[in-house]
């Protein structure tokens with residue numbers, strides 16, 4: 001026994017194992033310090049003669065010090081991890097720029113006209129200052145609501161056929177292909193289709209709110225089909241079998257087990273489809289037209305909508321132009337808020353409807 | 360009213376793949392029949408063909424005859440929905456409905472078929488079924504909570520309660536105790552003993568002692584080789600199969616000398 005270390009062999013083995021598991025790591029504050037320095041440089045650069053773009057770019061380049069530093073201290077695996085993390089955050093910030101810019105522009109320019117009057121008066125007999133977008137809000141809600149009423153049953157039943165009955169046969173494959181084609185229809189073509197359809201019944205020059213709904217439904221249906229289809233496919237087969245084995249017919253199984261289980265996802269999909277079409281301008285310009293007064297009847301005459309109102313206010317502002325242009329921005333802001341509210345509702349719905357107990 | 364089952368020359372397919380070949384077996388009424396055999400030999404497949412759940416899988420089909428009290432399950436005029444009401448099933452993996460409470464899960468057979476019941480009546484069914492499945496004490500204070508919030512073994516017993524609450528005349532159980540502790544297992548075995556007074560029970564199990572304990576009849580399934588279809592090797596009174604089987608393979612499997 002010549003060993004000088006008095007501790008038993010077992011302890012020394014354990015220590016060796018531990019030190020091989022441990023590695024050199026950067027201190028916990030390293031990322032914060034690097035990002036802090038980079039941000040400071042970016043701000044200073046933006047304020048100096050470099051200008052905003054070059055200043056921010058310089059700051060961004062500085063953040064790459066972190067993976068380089070990590071490479072020296074921690075080795076290649078962690079350095080790659082930090083590099084990819086950095087790239088993902090950069091891409092995320094890049095994607096936020098247009099979003100932030102849109103929200104900022106619309107809010108800063110649209111807020112000035114916001115008032116109770118703006119939201120509750122139409123543009124009937126208004127020249128110059130004053131007036132409101134009540135007629136356009138109602139038009140948008142009615143037309144989009146009717147489009148939803150048309151497209152949700154069609155879309156949901158199509159998805160149910162594809163997933164529950166079609167199981168990959170020719171018909172369901174054909175339907176899926178056509179739905180994919182429909183996804184690519186330009187909105188102006190949907191508007192022309194609705195116009196051509198209504199001309200068949202009512203003659204040239206027809207203008208009707210419901211025509212706009214049909215055009216929007218053409219755009220909505222494929223989105224509803226695809227999202228509902230994905231959600232129905234996520235329902236485990238075991239649940240269908242459990243229900244069938246209890247002697248429940250297939251249609252009741254679908255109505256009471258499959259659809260309720262997928263409901264949260266389906267509702268979210270429908271809301272996103274609504275948000276997608278509520279801002280459509282071109283088809284509504286063709287078939288729903290524009291008007292200054294409130295029209296609650298989808299089946300009679302022109303109907304104003306928010307996107308068309310924003311377009312006409314800014315494109316044909318009249319003299320003097322400021323008031324009309326301000327109202328245009330106000331309409332855009334209202335539309336944005338409606339879409340945000342829709343998304344909020346979708347979140348709430350999917351929270352309250354999703355199966356409990358598995359979170 | 361219990362029913363006897365007579366199977367003759369049954370071939371079971373998944374698409375072109377022949378999973379189980381040439382089964383001939385008579386399952387007597389008011390008795391417990393155990394299916395034993397190595398994994399993948401087609402016990403679940405055969406069990407599912409007894410209440411027409413097999414054909415739910417796309418491409419799956421059967422050839423041959425399954426008679427329940429003399430009526431052919433696979434005759435053209437037979438409605439699979441009615442067959443499944445008569446022949447209930449507990450699956451190998453627990454599958455409670457995630458959107459329903461524990462209470463509604465037990466009553467799922469009635470609720471999904473929109474059967475109207477008085478509150479007192481449904482309360483009684485829920486309590487009786489949960490007691491029989493040995494789950495009542497654990498869940499009686501949280502009947503309105505979601506069924507998927509239970510542990511795996513509790514979910515399995517919930518599924519057993521759900522299957523017996525509709526009082527099927529035949530009950531098929533696919534490894535009902537594989538996720539259960541010995542105490543819950545013995546509760547389920549007691550339940551099986553009790554149910555066989557009125558019903559016909561078929562149970563798949565990998566536990567030889569359990570097969571010996573609960574069953575009156577035993578059927579041994581085996582694979583004749585890799586990629587070959589599963590076969591019924593022999594069936595008969597449980598005492599005979601366990602003490603003095605006709606086939607060498609059966610004896611080897613039961614004594615654990617298999618493969």
Ligand SMILES: Nc1ncnc2c1ncn2[C@@H]1O[C@H](COP(=O)(O)OP(=O)(O)OP(=O)(O)O)[C@@H](O)[C@H]1O
Pocket residue numbers: 373376378396397398399400401402403404405416451589
């Ligand atoms: N859905 C399916 N599609 C195609 N083949 C299947 C399917 N389910 C089972 N099989 C095949 O059928 C054969 C029998 O399977 P089965 O599930 O009946 O076995 P088992 O005896 O129940 O096994 P275990 O004891 O592991 O549950 C296996 O070869 C399996 O691969």
Ligand SMILES: [Mg+2]
Pocket residue numbers: 402403404451533
């Ligand atoms: Mg099995």
